Amino acid sequence: MKPGLAIEELHRSENHLAGALLAMSDRHKADHEVFHVARDIARWSQDHVRALSDIAKDVGLDLDPEPGGDPTILEKTRQKASDLMGRRPEPGLLLADLRHIHREASGTSRDWELVAQGARGARKRQLLESAERCHPETLRQVRWANGKLEESAIQVLVS
Numbered sequence: 001m002k003p004g005l006a007i008e009e010l011h012r013s014e015n016h017l018a019g020a021l022l023a024m025s026d027r028h029k030a031d032h033e034v035f036h037v038a039r040d041i042a043r044w045s046q047d048h049v050r051a052l053s054d055i056a057k058d059v060g061l062d063l064d065p066e067p068g069g070d071p072t073i074l075e076k077t078r079q080k081a082s083d084l085m086g087r088r089p090e091p092g093l094l095l096a097d098l099r100h101i102h103r104e105a106s107g108t109s110r111d112w113e114l115v116a117q118g119a120r121g122a123r124k125r126q127l128l129e130s131a132e133r134c135h136p137e138t139l140r141q142v143r144w145a146n147g148k149l150e151e152s153a154i155q156v157l158v159s
Contacts, residue, residue: 003124004059006115011052011063013108017141018045018067020104024097034094034148041144044137051130058126091156098152102145109138
């Protein structure tokens with residue numbers, strides 16, 4: 001098994017998912033559920049990045065243990081200006097953001113499944129245990145995005 005490639009891709013996916021969740025949270029501060037839940041579940045991905053960094057050492061990889069994904073200074077400045085001017089994002093933006101989160105979380109879930117299969121085959125117990133611990137959280141991220149997308153679609157598309 002070449003676990004390094006799969007672990008690197010999963011590390012990248014989790015980092016990207018955390019960043020997407022944090023960015024969405026910042027764009028939708030007025031929707032308190034989106035703001036708080038997205039931040040909470042972004043922390044799961046950040047924890048997964050740290051766990052993957054530890055595991056990567058066993059296969060000779062040096063992955064950054066500190067999750068990226070925090071909004072850039074430019075994104076923070078735009079958000080602050082929007083807040084000061086009292087603008088809220090377009091309702092359709094929430095749908096686009098939720099679709100993006102759903103796609104990212106689904107891809108990350110698939111990456112966890114691949115890593116778990118490889119860990120079973122190679123008898124990498126620590127890697128398998130991490131997959132069994134982290135993957136359910138990723139599945140919850142997928143379900144939240146899907147549920148919120150269905151709920152929001154009704155509100156946005158009917159009104």
